[in-house]
Amino acid sequence: MRGVLVTGASRGIGRAVAVAFAERGDRVAVHCAANRADAEETLRLLPGTGHALVVGDLGDPGTARRVVDEAVRALGGVDVLVNNAAVAPTAANRHDVATTSYEDWLAAWRRMVDVNLLGAANVTYGVARHLVDRGAPGSVVNIGSRGAFRGEPEFPAYGATKAALHAFGQSMAVSLAPHGIAVTSVAPGFVATERQEGTLAGAAGEGLRGQSPFGRVGTPAEVAAAVLHLASPEAAWSSGAVLDLNGASYLRT
Structure with a gap:
């Protein structure tokens, strides 16, 4: 039985990851920034005992440290970290160069860098x-993005922070290997989370499904299965x- 901290676990991929670890008998610290009601629902869905809820905005360095300390105390130790918390692309934070004011450009970059990269690093x-x-020994698994390789023209800060997260993970893999700590990343494409239900049901849905030769998009459970494997000692x-x-849907060389 391991202690597992999953950041951004209130819904979507984070919730699926938390459930997957709990189903194998691990104790899970469910983290959320502000959406406490959804995080409490994730906690309710976890089988077993010894789980915990930790709350805090990881964009603040002091809060990031507190979240780790609270998870360690609540679980009796953390053996696995899943860096899933991120500021995701939305209509409100779209920041393509041609239509975005400089002030909004700065705000989008600052927020995404603070949470997606520095929060995960801290x-x-x-x-x-x-x-x-x-x-x-232990494991760290970062939730990156296909956008780190394909590009995110309407959300360049998102693509850049996910690419940086991948690179950070590789640096940590070399740094932490002598201590028996493995560090990996996954780069999901489009995933059918609760947040994307409207998009998939709308006019853009067919095009999104058509990006993959399988004719569909990914599921949170598929991402969770990969994370579970990468976090295993094997x-x-x-x-x-x-x-x-x-x-x-996107093949890189």
Whole structure:
């Protein structure tokens, strides 16, 4: 039984990941930034006992450190970190160059860098130091994005922060391997989360499904299955890898 911290676990991919770890008998700390009601629902869905809820905006460095400390106390130790929390693309934070004011451009970049990159880096630091100080092996899995490779013209800060997260994970894989800590990333394509239900049901749905030769989009459960494997001791030799999870919708060389 391991202690697992899943950031951004109130819905979608984060919830599926939390449930997958709990189903295998792990204790899970469910993190959310503000959506406490949904996070409490995730907590309710987890089988087993010993789970916990931790709340805080990871864009604040002090809060990121507190979230790790609370998870460690609540679970009796953290062995696995899943960096899923992120500011996702929405109509409200679209920032393509041609139509965005400089002020909105700065705001979008600042917020996405603070949460998607620095928040993940700071939480990783806290969990890694906890593991090193314990002399214990562990795993970190970052939830990146296909957009890091394909490009995100309407959300360049999102694509850039996810690419940086992949690179950060590879740096940490080299740094933490001597301590028995494996670090990997996954790069999902379009995933059918609750947030995307309207988009998939609308005019854009057919085009999104058509991006993959499978004729559909991914599911949170599929991402969770990959994360579960990469966080396992058997997958330690995969450390440093970035795994594409996009149904062959984007093939990189």
